[in-house]
Amino acid sequence: MKNVIEVKKITKKYGEFKALDNLQFNVEEGEIVGLLGPNGSGKSTSINCMLSLLKFDKGSIKIFDKEMTPESYETKSKIGVIFQDVAVFEELKVYENIDYFCGLYIKDKHVREEYVEEAIKLVGLNEFKNHLPKQLSGGLLRRLNIACGIAHKPSLIFLDEPTVAVDPQSRNNILEGIKKLNKSGATIIYTTHYMEEVEQLCDRILIIDKGKIIANGTKEELKGIIDIAEKVTVEFEELEKDYIDKIKKQRNVLDIDSKNNTFKISYKKGKNNLVNLINFLSDEKIKYNKIYSELPTLNDVFLELTGKELRD
Amino acid sequence: MFKHIFNYQFKTLVRSKEMWFWSLIFPLVLATFFNLAFSNMSSGTSFSSVNIAVVNNEEFQQENHFKELIEQLSQDNDDKIFNVKYIDEKEAQDLLKNNEISGYIIVQDNINLVFKNVGFNQTIVKSVVDSYYQTMSVMKNVYKHNPEAIKDGVLELLGEKHNFLKDTSNNDVDVMVSYFYALIAMVCLYGANFSVFMVSQSEANLSKKGARTSVAPTHKFKVIAASLLIALIIHYLEVLLLLAYLTFVLGINFGNQIIPILILTFFGCIAGSTLGIIVSYTNRKKEEVKIAITMSIIMFLSFLSGLMIFNIKYLVAQHVPILGYINPATMISDALYSLYYYETYEQFIFNVVSLIIFSVIMIIISYMFMRRKKYDSI
Numbered sequence: 045m046k047n048v049i050e051v052k053k054i055t056k057k058y059g060e061f062k063a064l065d066n067l068q069f070n071v072e073e074g075e076i077v078g079l080l081g082p083n084g085s086g087k088s089t090s091i092n093c094m095l096s097l098l099k100f101d102k103g104s105i106k107i108f109d110k111e112m113t114p115e116s117y118e119t120k121s122k123i124g125v126i127f128q129d130v131a132v133f134e135e136l137k138v139y140e141n142i143d144y145f146c147g148l149y150i151k152d153k154h155v156r157e158e159y160v161e162e163a164i165k166l167v168g169l170n171e172f173k174n175h176l177p178k179q180l181s182g183g184l185l186r187r188l189n190i191a192c193g194i195a196h197k198p199s200l201i202f203l204d205e206p207t208v209a210v211d212p213q214s215r216n217n218i219l220e221g222i223k224k225l226n227k228s229g230a231t232i233i234y235t236t237h238y239m240e241e242v243e244q245l246c247d248r249i250l251i252i253d254k255g256k257i258i259a260n261g262t263k264e265e266l267k268g269i270i271d272i273a274e275k276v277t278v279e280f281e282e283l284e285k286d287y288i289d290k291i292k293k294q295r296n297v298l299d300i301d302s303k304n305n306t307f308k309i310s311y312k313k314g315k316n317n318l319v320n321l322i323n324f325l326s327d328e329k330i331k332y333n334k335i336y337s338e339l340p341t342l343n344d345v346f347l348e349l350t351g352k353e354l355r356d
Numbered sequence: 357m358f359k360h361i362f363n364y365q366f367k368t369l370v371r372s373k374e375m376w377f378w379s380l381i382f383p384l385v386l387a388t389f390f391n392l393a394f395s396n397m398s399s400g401t402s403f404s405s406v407n408i409a410v411v412n413n414e415e416f417q418q419e420n421h422f423k424e425l426i427e428q429l430s431q432d433n434d435d436k437i438f439n440v441k442y443i444d445e446k447e448a449q450d451l452l453k454n455n456e457i458s459g460y461i462i463v464q465d466n467i468n469l470v471f472k473n474v475g476f477n478q479t480i481v482k483s484v485v486d487s488y489y490q491t492m493s494v495m496k497n498v499y500k501h502n503p504e505a506i507k508d509g510v511l512e513l514l515g516e517k518h519n520f521l522k523d524t525s526n527n528d529v530d531v532m533v534s535y536f537y538a539l540i541a542m543v544c545l546y547g548a549n550f551s552v553f554m555v556s557q558s559e560a561n562l563s564k565k566g567a568r569t570s571v572a573p574t575h576k577f578k579v580i581a582a583s584l585l586i587a588l589i590i591h592y593l594e595v596l597l598l599l600a601y602l603t604f605v606l607g608i609n610f611g612n613q614i615i616p617i618l619i620l621t622f623f624g625c626i627a628g629s630t631l632g633i634i635v636s637y638t639n640r641k642k643e644e645v646k647i648a649i650t651m652s653i654i655m656f657l658s659f660l661s662g663l664m665i666f667n668i669k670y671l672v673a674q675h676v677p678i679l680g681y682i683n684p685a686t687m688i689s690d691a692l693y694s695l696y697y698y699e700t701y702e703q704f705i706f707n708v709v710s711l712i713i714f715s716v717i718m719i720i721i722s723y724m725f726m727r728r729k730k731y732d733s734i
Contacts (some may be wrong), residue, residue, distance in 0.1 A: 058732075071533070089489055092567075095571050097560045097567060097571065097731060098731055098732075099731065099732055114570075117574075117575075118573070118575035119574040120572060121573040122570060123571065125568065127564050127565075127567060127568065129564045130562070130564070131564030131565045131568045133364075133368050133557075133565065134367060135367065135368040135369075135371035135372055136364065136367060136371075140364065140367065143364075144360075144364045145568060145572070147357070147360040147361075147364075148357070148361075148569065148572035148573070148574045148579075149572060150359075151357060151360075192568070193568070258501060304532045345434065
């Protein structure tokens, strides 16, 4: 696969503050790459630099094998952008908004008509074509925002937190739409701080913190780089003081996080951790209400790599 | 592409209720109120003579032409303007203090006017004295350069005093029309709001719509040019609607100068647009804040040009004349005034050229910001 985006050692400073610090990564054709990080980690800044909207201090960015500049009109014609904030004209109807932005890319009126209709269908706004943005709900407005960014059928799409403040139904609709776009051949860069979305959607995940890529891989690969392999949650009927010490001595136990009557026990790689724990509790006649096991999440990855949670 | 942007920007503007309100409805309402206020004023006053005092000192006695003028203006006939008392300065001060006179005239090195406050009567007294100075200045110049011409000229000028006095007594019309001139100037400058609206949605560091436009494969200048052009056209049409309303509905007489007025208001609209462009580019506040800043600037400039208080314009001209030369509202209202009152176009051309220079300077400064392609922050 050839690289669609090549970001090489980008540094962007605001005064003394480094928003991007030697940021480096590639995106291959046809991938959905998730840029995951907490608020202020540099996700939007990196997108704005890639789009040549923001100046950066060091490094280089190539898109479709060409240096990206504000005059790269040929490259720009293949790119679609969905910004974090809704960017539509309040005075124009749904159809007109999509047609206006599509018209900045596609000159042929007939082709544009066809593209606009397809975009409306993709985001499910058929019934709202003649509505003004103020007549739409938050979720529908987000869908319009997406349609405005992708109507011209770009082969590279940047989505900057498109599901912020969106209801679950609209969120699913948006994620389904993104999958469809990818299936039709578009490469997608998706920034978010919702790890569930990234896990559901992305082929590859870049975890970004303080302007640096701290991990890069598939979700399985990322989960493989941390020590935690399994997390078991136990809710005790009654909690005795020595439970923690007793459980800590068990095989593969890394850490215990206790809250009220509930323990969250982190295990390193090993077999039968849950079975071993149940046997131990039974032998010790310790009563519990429920017990279950989970695989580590990307938040665990982030927590182990940075010492903080994704939504801090 | 240009046509595509032009068409859609047309739709956004004509559907923007705020724009219609501020640039058309508000001025029409204001004009209607002005008209009601002034028609009441003229019917209410139907001109009664102004009570003044003249300090009867030696200097006044030596100022023959002025003395003659005051006597003429206080004769009991249809042209009577003043009820004059010839008294000493102390008595004049007392009368003024007790509000028995609107002001008094004291001739020392110059002809000085003393008022307790500023109003319609005081404006009349001042206009008489100003006109006297103007006439005397012309006569002195003519005498200096062509003494032969003055032989009959002095007599002619004095002979025309009757007309001169009539013109002076018409100063209430001056005030009324001047308010409408200031109003037209203000509306021309309202084009600034259109520019703020248009520029904000074309620049990535000013709005998300601007960011979306900036990532498209379309030259930024094309987008801004198409947007500003349609804004200028719509705004100019609104100014024409206002002029039509003033002329045909309110019956305001602007003289038979329609073509120069159309030219002037066109350049006035351009000056207004450029004012908005520079406000847009020189700060990064939200669009609503920028509109508020623009409105404040326009109202301040209009205030200085006499929109709210007629005499402010003259106070500015007297004490800070430079403000009059750089204030586009004053340039527009002065040009309208000159079209109505002067037979030559010198003042008009001067004001139009001033407006063009003002616009060019605004565009040059804006261009410095406009040509930026990447931003430090967005």
